[in-house]
Amino acid sequence: MNLPENYIPIIIQAAVGLGFVLLSLAGTHFLGPKQSKAKNAKNDTFECGVEVEGNARTPFSVKYFLTAVLFVLFDVEIVFFYPYAVNFREFGMEGFLAVLTFVSVFFLAFLYVWKRGALDWDR
Secondary structure (H helix, E strand, O other), rough: OOHHHHHHHHHHHHHHHHHHHHHHHHHHHHHOOOOOOOOOOHHHHEOEOOOOOOOOOOOOOOHHHHHHHHHHHHHHHOHHHHHHHHHHHHHHHHHHHHHHHHHHHHHHHHHHHOOOOOOOOOO
């Protein structure tokens, strides 16, 4: 039976988590170092007395990040199938329709990604 008082610990945990995030963001903004407008030697990169040579940014292909995001997206989808697989008889037709809706949303996302060419590795 799902009573409203059963959700109080979840609400408290969500509030504490959100409060921590907001407090951390505000704390780093107010307590962190301020950037000066004039660039001086103090802000320059220093690596063992060696002068800076070139750009330190290594270019990564966008495909690398897109692959990582797609992996996380579809990996999380699989995690949500475990409760259904364990209790599929108890969920009945309502549970089946809920999982079917869930799968159809991810299938539409998969079709969109496929149509946009994100899965073409040769490009």
